[in-house]
Amino acid sequence: MPHDEERQRRSRATGRLTLADVAREAGVSPITASRALRGTRGVDPALVLRVQEAAARLHYVPDPAARALASARSAHVAVLIPLLSNALFVDLLDAVQRTLMPAGYVTLIGVTHYDAAEEEALLRNYLAHRPSGLLVTGLDRTPDAAALIAASGVPCVHLMETSASAGQYSVGLSQQAAGRAITEHLLAASRRRIAFVGAQLDPRVLQRLEGYREALRAAGAHDPGLELLEPAPSSLALGARLLERLLARRPDVEAVFFCNDDLAQGGLLAALRLGVAVPGRLAVAGFNDLAGSDQMLPPLTTVRTPRAEIGRAAATMLLRLMRGEAVEPASLDLGYELVVRGST
Amino acid sequence: MPHDEERQRRSRATGRLTLADVAREAGVSPITASRALRGTRGVDPALVLRVQEAAARLHYVPDPAARALASARSAHVAVLIPLLSNALFVDLLDAVQRTLMPAGYVTLIGVTHYDAAEEEALLRNYLAHRPSGLLVTGLDRTPDAAALIAASGVPCVHLMETSASAGQYSVGLSQQAAGRAITEHLLAASRRRIAFVGAQLDPRVLQRLEGYREALRAAGAHDPGLELLEPAPSSLALGARLLERLLARRPDVEAVFFCNDDLAQGGLLAALRLGVAVPGRLAVAGFNDLAGSDQMLPPLTTVRTPRAEIGRAAATMLLRLMRGEAVEPASLDLGYELVVRGST
């Protein structure tokens, strides 16, 4: 057939199997095949079956680029988190992916390293891929970053915090309430001189600090000299160093609330090394309940945050928003749980 | 203009800024605008400038779906790793993303959880997005998974191991040589009854075990009764339990090579709890040099693996393959480094 030869000569055909092949195989038009495969209702069930069988027989796989171009909606969800080296975010991501993938979405993961400029760059980059949805960590960002999100019109759910502002979707917990609770636990163990040791100083750490202050002020035991704030990133080594610094500066300290378990584990190991009895002389608490905290000597008292549940709920909320459904309430507080172990 | 009205009425126009708008603004044809923006050579530099300025002025962002459809090549690279809760893979990923993103690629990250079926499902899912490149962990996979990769024709680089087989691209290190080296270090510290404690039992752990056996056989000190193999996933808690089991079974053991630092840290903490002197009565070594290993009591002797370098080199190699360039050699061995600390 000369027509086919001509086509072949000038063609840019990729040789790939297309919807047209499936339609031909099933004896229907491409549009019907498209509808049958997407599960659009209002197609004769017999035809749906025929098309599905034809697609399976030919091992047909739809082209996401063509689909995205024609429908103006991609299968991408962009997820921005500060760090992957924190088990918290790993658990969060795992839950997000397990929820989104069965729904046909693929995640674009961006790591901001707690850097506002990097977050902005990632946002610009990922938004250029026209994702159908957006998951970001926390509520605070640069005005430019916030404007980028708003201007994109892409549905967005904020992770790890709870939001009061209208039109802001979020799933998380009250970091401040959790910080208050663990401090109250320390007070209940008859400690008065309770220190706060924080690093990284991202918004959630500062909210925990606020909770700590609340609890101590209520007990009339707040002492700013017991707050040790370090902007460097958290690590076991930093936790150890900060405990030593605290002990040197305030030998009278009776308890420490480390803003996360990495720091607390390092502090616990330093106490062991220095021969500081825990909890005898010093009670120690952490935050997040990370791997290994239950193996410390003594096991670490901490706050368990429901990150898997947060990931699942946030992804589910986003799925609804992407379908254009109304979501109520816009903000979900999934709480926290005190895990009391030997260190307090 | 009635024509425009007609267009508007029937139109599916997204209202987005297109290449045609940029071309009009710059006073050139869309093809020229396309070429100018993509940096195709053979375009008048003056025109390139004019188009770039027009694009910037209008804040034009190309549509990746249209680009992918027209050019038959996506901007995606799929990356498959076993776990995100292992710092090793986090460092690897970070390096991969930092290399790939500036080149205009976006990564699709898939976590297999060391599950062959899950890897296959992820592969199928991500391959459907027609990525331009593929990065997978290790060389061993199910025949179906390997066939999927081969049939896709997508350039693929294997991570963490070195490959002997032709046509297999890989960047990593000899896990076996590293396992042998750390065992020889233990032998050099005049230990004879050296145990191997392994979990997860993925191919790389088994290669380390092979290196351990090699070293012990060469020294005439191999004793199968000192091998403790546990298929469960690694964790500090498991390391502690396995050390206790080992000590109960073989009180005469003089040294332990844990197949990774998670296990070794747990073992070290258990030894501390049990009052087993390290390295006095028992020498302990790990693998990977993870965060916290230098903070243990005593600090953990381990093997540092160059995962950031591996990530960077593998991504660079993939970039070449995606450009259709020849890559020589196909397999890169980036080595390892013994980190001797207090535990041996």
Added chain:
DNA sequence: CTGAAAGCGCTTACAG
């Protein structure tokens, strides 16, 4: 060095 035409593989909007 530049451009008019055609096409990538889907889905939308309309008509029947």
Added chain:
DNA sequence: CTGAAAGCGCTTACAG
């Protein structure tokens, strides 16, 4: 419930 036409926003292949 089904389909012919048009279009999504780019790039390829060809011609000049």
